[in-house]
């Protein structure tokens with residue numbers, strides 16, 4: 001699918017921060033633009049104080065990179081940009097370079113729906129410095145948001161314990177693209193459907209919905225409104241019962257349910273959108289069961305999130321279907337995932353890859369040098385640990401130790417012979433050509449489910465989850481320590 005092309009009709013190359021273009025220009029001036037580099041995209045902390053994160057957005061990345069080029073109009077815009085002294089911001093030679101630029105990077109990434117953890121790369125770009133640099137902003141833009149929303153959706157659907165979660169967020173989402181991307185990511189994360197019809201069309205997500213208070217209010221009485229709705233949709237009636245008096249609304253729904261039944265039709269259920277959802281859902285269940293509608297579903301909505309859903313469950317509310325909008329698509333309690341994109345290796349003139357380190361006062365911010373992959377070890381189908389390792393070094397088959405990148409005293413012994421290993425970064429682009437076929441969205445959604453199923457429930461609880469072990473393979477840990485010490489020594493000597 002041409003998601004970005006359909007939406008924006010043409011090049012998205014300028015969807016980057018200005019400083020990427022000024023750096024690109026300066027690389028070009030310095031003759032460094034074609035030097036090869038490796039960048040890793042990763043985040044440092046799970047969102048929502050959770051214990052897991054669900055990767056999403058790769059299909060957008062594939063689409064973005066596949067179409068990565070500067071069109072005449074982009075070049076004209078850049079040619080019109082002025083430096084403070086009024087001279088052109090960019091030389092013609094650089095603009096010609098951009099106009100002729102063809103995407104030529106290698107990209108390796110985790111598949112959408114993969115459960116991922118802090119510090120381990122979820123995407124890796126290898127290629128000319130200028131291209132790597134220009135891609136930083138759009139890659140982060142795409143993956144930060146969709147990963148955040150897929151994770152929120154996974155938390156909400158876990159709280160709903162297998163009951164359907166309908167995504168209702170379009171009206172509260174962050175603009176048009178925010179809404180579309182959120183509906184897509186919410187479905188990947190586990191939602192059952194979206195109310196966003198355009199997302200249904202673009203991404204093949206099931207579309208569903210009930211009706212609003214305005215429908216009821218446009219009639220003289222609630223009963224008339226229900227009857228008219230039943231006439232139009234005899235097989236799809238979910239009556240919104242809380243416009244005037246919820247208990248009376250349930251009685252009216254039952255009346256119209258009986259009319260439908262006399263015509264050989266069944267109402268699907270009712271929706272409650274205000275008040276005490278535990279109390280009203282339990283009242284509704286009793287009344288529906290008593291009237292011979294034990295299969296009528298009770299849908300609840302109104303500012304729900306994973307915590308309210310969990311609370312309603314613990315109150316034994318009789319809710320079967322959950323409608324969730326605002327707090328899902330805006331990632332209400334944490335509006336951004338802080339993934340970053342960092343250089344980790346440069347190829348020297350001799351053709352050798354040189355690992356790069358950035359030393360920081362905070363251990364948290366010292367990057368992981370070199371070219372890595374991430375291996376997930378499973379024991380009897382359960383994920384036991386993730387190991388970040390140097391791709392060109394064999395992992396000792398007799399056993400290795402993985403070391404926490406933030407705290408070297410935290411270690412875990414890995415005996416590869418006893419585990420099944422899966423390398424999470426898969427080849428997506430080779431020399432600028434796509435070599436990966438993006439799975440249909442249903443498959444991605446299923447992957448999320450399977451992946452979540454392979455983690456212990458202690459990592460999935462909403463509050464204070466147990467930390468899943470992710471560490472550096474020994475060789476990588478030593479390389480990192482050596483480079484940090486060298487860099488610090490250099491700093492000390494030059495103070």
Ligand SMILES: Nc1ncnc2c1ncn2[C@@H]1O[C@H](COP(=O)(O)OP(=O)(O)OP(=O)(O)O)[C@@H](O)[C@H]1O
Pocket residue numbers: 273274275276277278279301302303304308311312315
């Ligand atoms: N039994 C319950 N336990 C915990 N939270 C609940 C329960 N029932 C409802 N809620 C939540 O409490 C909040 C109630 O919000 P608010 O007071 O704005 O709604 P309301 O007055 O019921 O409805 P509205 O203002 O839309 O008419 C919502 O977030 C709702 O999901």
Ligand SMILES: O=P(O)(O)OC[C@H]1O[C@H](OP(=O)(O)OP(=O)(O)O)[C@H](O)[C@@H]1O
Pocket residue numbers: 168169171172213273301302303304323324325326327
């Ligand atoms: O609460 P959310 O999770 O965002 O779910 C979507 C909300 O949108 C609709 O009404 P809207 O909020 O527009 O109006 P209302 O609250 O007055 O019903 C619907 O009835 C839900 O309450």
Ligand SMILES: O=C(O)c1cccnc1
Pocket residue numbers: 168169195208209210211212301323325
């Ligand atoms: O279909 C619904 O019930 C719906 C759709 C959008 C927002 N709130 C509810």
Ligand SMILES: [Mg+2]
Pocket residue numbers: 302303
């Ligand atoms: Mg509302």
